[in-house]
Amino acid sequence: MKKVIATxxxxxxxxxxxxxxxxxxxxxGSGQVGLNPxxxxxxxxxxxxxxRQIFRNINAVLTEAGFTPADVVKTTIFLDNVADFATVNGLYEQFFQNSQVLPARSCVEVAQLPAGALIEIEYIATK
Structure with missing residues (x-):
């Protein structure tokens, strides 16, 4: 059975x-861009x-579904400029700081993201 999660x-x-x-x-979780809801x-x-906004957005969806960042097992990060990786990596580390096991992760540079976003992150979580 599938259940749509929306907040x-x-x-x-x-x-x-x-x-x-x-x-x-x-x-x-669908890819999140840095839009303020x-x-x-x-x-x-x-x-x-x-x-930072993406991590707030992801947290909001996780919370709505009864999950926490510690439940995330896989992420994929899409950057429009891989030179931004160090900045994103530092914020990523803060977001998952309470996770005993960090998620598996992929990070790729792409030519363009929806709505002109600089970054998009998708995720999978399980209990």
Whole structure:
């Protein structure tokens, strides 16, 4: 059985998809960009501002589903400029600081992200 997870505390989907789907004990989170859910605008124009907002958005969806960052087992980070990796890595480490086991992770540079985002992060969580 699949259950759609949605919260107004994270940006609404920009297309025909769900913020997250819970199926067979696993939460599959759609890619989050750094949009502020209250304004629908990017949280800022820097990689740091957008990444911080993404982690707030991910946390909101995790909370809605009854999960925490410690339950995340896999992430994929998409950057429009891999030179921003060190900044993102530091914020990533802060977000997962209470996780005994850090998630598996992939990070790739892409040509372009939705709505002109600088970064997008998708995730999978399980209990």
């Amino acid at each position: 107004p505390n994270a940006p609404a989907a920009l297309g025909p998809y769900s913020q997250a789907v819970f199926a067979n004990g696993v939460l599959y 209250e304004t629908g605008e990017f949280a800022g124009t820097t990689i740091e501002a957008q990444a």
